[in-house]
Amino acid sequence: MSIVPLQQTEPPADPIDRLAAAHRAGHGLARPFYMDPTIFERDMERIFRRHWHCLAHASVIPNAGDFELFKLGDEQVILTRGADGAIHAMLNVCRHRGAEVCTKPKGNAKFFVCPYHAWTYTNDGALRAARLMPKDFDRAAHGLRKLHVRVASGLVFVSFAETPLDFDPIEQSLRTSCGQYGWGEAKVAHRELYAVQANWKLAVENYVECYHCGPAHPEYSQTHALEQPLHMIEKLNEAMEARTCALGIDVGSGDHWRNSAGGHEAIHTFRYALYDGVSTGSEDGKPVAPLMGRFSAYDGGVTSIHLGGTSFLVCYPDHGMIYRFIPKTVDTCEMELIWLVRGDAEEGRDYDLSRLTWLWKVTTEEDKKIIEHTARGVRSHYFVPGPIAPMEQNELRYINWYLEEIARA
Structure with a gap:
């Protein structure tokens, strides 16, 4: 009679996954979850860039042209209200060289002008002007990157995910x-x-x-x-x-x-x-x-x-x-x-x-x-x-x- 050895589950190769797998049920999190920069980066990737976040109540931008700048980790989000009343959320990153295009915490503006090379964006994120660019330059393809936005019971939510959660x-x-x-x-x-x-x-x-x-x-x-x-x-x-x-x-x-x-x-x-x-x-x-x-x-x-x-x-x-x-x-x-x-x-x-x-x-x-x-x-x-x-x-x-x-x- 041959003896079949018990199969042993290999521990995860990724060190963060190994730490999560070693978590003791019914207990708090171990020290590295609060101290390790690599775990913080994982948090940003799989919590903050995956889930919906409440930014504000819609009443903080009541009028057309109103905007406010929000910061989450390394990201900056410009929240605006367009001329049609719609709310938009864009990353505060110029599509040319990456400079911040919104330099004030809040206000009212029809346009955001990048202080670096004066690329100009409307308050819904569309690129309006890119000075001295060639004639075949596609402005429509270079608007500010927009985030998914939902407004529910007056609350404004944004998601960084390419395909947001339902x-x-x-x-x-x-x-x-x-x-x-x-x-x-x-x-x-x-x-x-x-x-x-x-x-x-x-x-x-x-x-x-x-x-x-x-x-x-x-x-x-x-x-x-x-x-x-x-x-x-x-x-x-x-x-x-x-x-x-x-x-x-x-x-x-x-x-x-x-x-x-x-x-x-x-x-x-x-x-x-x-x-x-x-x-x-x-x-x-x-x-x-x-x-x-x-x-x-x-x-x-x-x-x-x-x-x-x-x-x-x-x-x-x-x-x-x-x-x-x-x-x-x-x-x-x-x-x-x-x-x-x-x-x-x-x-x-x-x-x-x-x-x-x-x-x-x-x-x-x-x-x-x-x-x-x-x-x-x-x-x-x-x-x-x-x-x-x-x-x-x-x-x-x-x-x-x-x-x-x-x-x-």
């Missing part, structure tokens, strides 16, 4: 969530940018779990029941949903968090309760702005949306929050917070900006400190990731999703 299910999810809160008719009340000395994944991982909310965010924890284990807030959630239904509103929710292997974007929409007597996310739990969308009263709840790995949304009945995570380098990132209010609301009459922004400013300043404490800690060569706690189930899911994405060419 956005239609995302648009439907946003329509049944943010759409109920009137985000399509909202406007930006305030924006705040936080520079963080940490790898972008540490910032996202912190955002998606509330295990830290009790010890780290006493202000948030006074009003938001999410800081409690799920089994302890089920009754509060049931009461919240009953109030929402009584208002005649059906806020969509659903878990469609999946990897991109099937050509789909990831989105998870869920709802959770505020404590009894709390109306919204504010210092004292009292309203801070006019009710939005279909809400005629406060339901005591929050709708939260995780989308595509870098974009996160929070919906209250009287205001909204966009949370953008922006990679810079392997050990730096930015977090941008965008506060939304009803489109016709006026500061000083309908809302006080300091009251509107207080809670999430305090919470984000605390998060920045926590994230940077963690970044300094994981630099230790003796750092070994520990087990993920039950209350960190969203972080565990995010880590698993991330590992699947960077392992998929």
Whole structure:
């Protein structure tokens, strides 16, 4: 009788794939995922150039000719509104020698003129003039490189991918969530940018779990029941949903968090309760702005949306929050917070900006400190990731999703 030897699976040849394959299930990521420049480049290739990213609310460029410049890693994106009202997104790279053609952070312009050799582009990216080029030069083939753009419930999303992930299910999810809160008719009340000395994944991982909310965010924890284990807030959630239904509103929710292997974007929409007597996310739990969308009263709840790995949304009945995570380098990132209010609301009459922004400013300043404490800690060569706690189930899911994405060419 011959003995057939057991077949052994060869470890992946690629060192990043080997590290991902060696990940210990149920635990955090190993040190190199936050420190290794080659892994950061893989992140940029397979997360940021593959998925959709929320850049802004469409109200930041309300008029024809309006533009704003956005930076993600090494890329610069010019977001514009054309004469016909359409929104365009182009790379800020001249098609001649690569100079930046947009040199201001925002404004209104019919044309962008490259400061190097004066190639001139219209605000939809078409090349209008290329001085002293030969007669047979094809201007139509040398417009600014355009990105895929989708606008859903007032939110502008871009994708760097040649063939973007299917956005239609995302648009439907946003329509049944943010759409109920009137985000399509909202406007930006305030924006705040936080520079963080940490790898972008540490910032996202912190955002998606509330295990830290009790010890780290006493202000948030006074009003938001999410800081409690799920089994302890089920009754509060049931009461919240009953109030929402009584208002005649059906806020969509659903878990469609999946990897991109099937050509789909990831989105998870869920709802959770505020404590009894709390109306919204504010210092004292009292309203801070006019009710939005279909809400005629406060339901005591929050709708939260995780989308595509870098974009996160929070919906209250009287205001909204966009949370953008922006990679810079392997050990730096930015977090941008965008506060939304009803489109016709006026500061000083309908809302006080300091009251509107207080809670999430305090919470984000605390998060920045926590994230940077963690970044300094994981630099230790003796750092070994520990087990993920039950209350960190969203972080565990995010880590698993991330590992699947960077392992998929």
